[in-house]
Amino acid sequence: MPTPNTSDPRPYVGRFAPSPSGPLHAGSLVAALASYLDARAHRGRWLLRIEDIDEPRTVAGAERVILGQLEALGMHWDEAPVRQTARHPLYERAFARLRDAGRVYGCACMRRELPPGPYPGICRPPAGTGKRPIRSWRFLVEPGVEIFSDRWLGPQSQDVAAEVGDFIIRRADGLWAYQLVVVVDDGDQGITDVVRGADLLDSTARQRQLARALGLPLPRVLHVPLVLDSTGRKLSKQNHAPALDVSRPLDCLQAAWQALGFPEPAAATRQDFWSEATARWARRFGIMPPPG
Numbered sequence: 001m002p003t004p005n006t007s008d009p010r011p012y013v014g015r016f017a018p019s020p021s022g023p024l025h026a027g028s029l030v031a032a033l034a035s036y037l038d039a040r041a042h043r044g045r046w047l048l049r050i051e052d053i054d055e056p057r058t059v060a061g062a063e064r065v066i067l068g069q070l071e072a073l074g075m076h077w078d079e080a081p082v083r084q085t086a087r088h089p090l091y092e093r094a095f096a097r098l099r100d101a102g103r104v105y106g107c108a109c110m111r112r113e114l115p116p117g118p119y120p121g122i123c124r125p126p127a128g129t130g131k132r133p134i135r136s137w138r139f140l141v142e143p144g145v146e147i148f149s150d151r152w153l154g155p156q157s158q159d160v161a162a163e164v165g166d167f168i169i170r171r172a173d174g175l176w177a178y179q180l181v182v183v184v185d186d187g188d189q190g191i192t193d194v195v196r197g198a199d200l201l202d203s204t205a206r207q208r209q210l211a212r213a214l215g216l217p218l219p220r221v222l223h224v225p226l227v228l229d230s231t232g233r234k235l236s237k238q239n240h241a242p243a244l245d246v247s248r249p250l251d252c253l254q255a256a257w258q259a260l261g262f263p264e265p266a267a268a269t270r271q272d273f274w275s276e277a278t279a280r281w282a283r284r285f286g287i288m289p290p291p292g
């Protein structure tokens with residue numbers, strides 16, 4: 001029996017948040033497709049956020065290519081895309097708030113002097129950095145197990161303190177860490193539902209701790225399986241996954257749809273694909289859209 005999503009009273013807002021480090025590939029399309037279908041099945045809004053905070057990784061022209069690929073596939077965003085590089089004041093304010101709350105400390109450790117595994121808390125207050133220069137700013141994590149439910153994967157838990165330790169949210173040279181900016185952006189954009197690849201499942205507990213510390217609502221999450229290449233590695237730009245060729249949009253959509261585990265092709269035309277796939281996604285997740 002489908003049940004409406006009652007845990008968050010806000011109207012559904014989803015997002016796709018590509019990094020402009022290259023064009024979309026078959027793996028990133030799967031995440032985009034899932035987030036788009038979930039937003040449409042809920043009759044919600046779907047926003048696009050260009051995650052260009054890591055400027056050295058930004059490839060000139062990649063954003064334009066990504067937007068063109070999404071358009072060719074018939075995926076429409078509901079507001080002008082935002083870019084993280086235009087949002088530094090927002091991150092500054094969040095950082096100040098965490099610092100005022102005593103949840104941030106300067107860390108002098110160099111990566112190569114640390115053992116593998118969770119950060120051992122060497123610079124944690126009251127010990128501090130001594131006379132050594134600060135190299136990064138770490139978030140002071142809460143003890144205990146973070147428990148949440150993933151709409152695809154079911155119940156999840158992670159002991160952030162034991163498995164990750166206090167993590168970096170900003171480098172001394174000013175570079176913001178992904179974990180902080182994604183939480184600040186999701187909060188600012190009113191995102192109710194995060195739908196993305198399972199490689200980011202491991203970040204969710206950290207992001208929940210940050211959101212709580214910033215007084216932000218916790219979005220629901222749904223992590224879709226990763227697309228692997230023939231050697232079993234995640235398809236990614238780092239692994240040189242080929243750019244998605246959108247000259248045959250329906251073929252791209254069907255392949256991504258089947259990568260999500262839906263057995264048959266959804267439809268014979270692009271238009272039919274969207275209505276059929278949205279309806280099937282809604283059934284699969286028991287989504288009852290609001291009337292209207």
Ligand code: GLU
Nearest residue numbers: 017018019051182196200
């Ligand atoms: N920018 C991230 C990526 O391209 C996605 C971040 C997220 O969805 O939270 O993998």
